[in-house]
Amino acid sequence: MKRGTITVLGSATSMGIPTIGCECATCLSTDPKDRRSRPSVMLNWANRCIVIDTGPDFRQQALREHVRHLDAVLYTHAHADHILGLDDLRPLTYDRSNSGTRLPLYARANTARHLRNVFQYVFDESYKYGGTAKVTLNEIDGPFDLLDLRVVPVPILHGDAEIYGYRIGRFAYLTDFSTIPEASLPLLAGVEVVFLDALRHTFHPTHSTVANSLQVAARIGARQTFFTHIGHDLPHAATNRSLPLGVELAWDGLRLDVELED
Ligand SMILES: [Zn+2]
Ligand SMILES: [Zn+2]
Ligand SMILES: [Zn+2]
Structure with missing residues (x-):
């Protein structure tokens, strides 16, 4: 069976923890697990590496985890806390410039439309000022093959908006849903x-x-459930003590093995 490693790049809600100007107990906490950057995960397997979302903290996350190469990015939706690190993909696309290949990004149609608006210069072929990320944007609307993985988009509701979570093998990442x-x-x-x-x-x-x-966790029945997109109302240690066995808060830097085939 094919196995891989998930690394939590960030586990915070949109403003990050600590939140600017906040002096609540979680934001002032000295527990490293209470320091949360914007939500994203990385999957590594067989010298391959993909990430789900690139938020405003992507640069620091990639430096922290010594990311040297990226094979693809999956986007869940186009809110700022999930996309604003797209520009920091630049150094990870330089190795492709020589070979003429581009880093593939994957998103559903409405997310792709927002990405093209926010990062117009990246996707504008006539942009002449250089220095843009060498990426291609692929629109997806169902399961697809990515390298040797089968990626299954999972439609979830973020308020009124339908966005994508993703399932790969026996791992699923479902952020930003109500x-x-x-x-x-x-x-x-x-x-x-x-x-x-x-x-x-x-x-x-x-x-x-x-x-x-x-x-939701009880209905899915996974062996391990991790909560993410966590606000400052939920201090790490105290909240974990209140959760049932098999369910815990994620934290930045958490690593775990996952099965990549069904
Ligand atoms: Zn979010
Ligand atoms: Zn706070
Ligand atoms: Zn969102």
Whole structure:
């Protein structure tokens, strides 16, 4: 069986923890696991490396994890906390310039449209000022082959907006959802390791709460569930003590082995 390693690049909600100007206990905490950068994960296998989302902290995350080569980026949706690091893909595309190849990005159509708007100069063939990331943007609307992996987009609801989570083998990454549609649950059958959005305890119109994500976790039934996109209402150690066996908060730098085939 084909195995790989997931590394959590970032586990924070959109503003990052500590949050600018905030003096709450989590933002002032000295526990390194309470320092959370914007949400993203990296998957490594057989000298291959892909990331899901490139947020505003991508540069620091890539330096921290000594990323030297990237084979692809999957985007979940086009909110700032998931895309603003796209420009920092530049040094990871230089090795391709010589061979004339480009780093492939994958996104659903509406996300791709936003990426082309926000990063117009990157996708504008007539841009003459150089220094842009050498990337290609591939629109996806269902399962596809990426290198030797099968990638299954999982439609999830982020408030009213449908965005993508991703399943690869027995691993799934579902960030920024308020609801998992019933029709998407079969796509998650047999998943062993799952990441779920869990912003805080109190209701939010576009994100899941701890209580809701515990219900989702029970329905998916993965061996290990990690909560991500975590707000400052959830201090790492105290929150983990309140969670059932098999469910815990993710943290920046967390690494785990995953099975990449069904
Ligand atoms: Zn987000
Ligand atoms: Zn705070
Ligand atoms: Zn979002």
